[in-house]
Amino acid sequence: MAYRVFLEDRAAKQIAKFDAAVRSRVEALRELEKGFSARLDIKKLKGTKYHYRIRVGDYRILFMLESNKALVYDVSHRQSVYD
Numbered sequence: 001m002a003y004r005v006f007l008e009d010r011a012a013k014q015i016a017k018f019d020a021a022v023r024s025r026v027e028a029l030r031e032l033e034k035g036f037s038a039r040l041d042i043k044k045l046k047g048t049k050y051h052y053r054i055r056v057g058d059y060r061i062l063f064m065l066e067s068n069k070a071l072v073y074d075v076s077h078r079q080s081v082y083d
Helices: 009-017 020-034
Strands: 002-005 041-044 051-056 061-067 068-077
Touching: 002 009, 002 020, 009 068, 020 051, 020 061, 020 068
Parallel strands: 002 068
Antiparallel strands: 041 051, 051 061, 061 068
């Protein structure tokens, strides 16, 4: 199933602060528009029903699924993303 990807303002600002190398790796979230793929390291977050994360190197992309939409709400370094 393919998803339309939307960024919350906070996530867009976080991505804009990254250097070009990290930004290009974070673009992996665009793969969601083609559907879940084995190439993406996606895991469901424990204790939640619709929340997932994608691991991109030392960064984590947190998103929520609603019908055919993926709403990205946080993109941070792995040390601080779950705080």
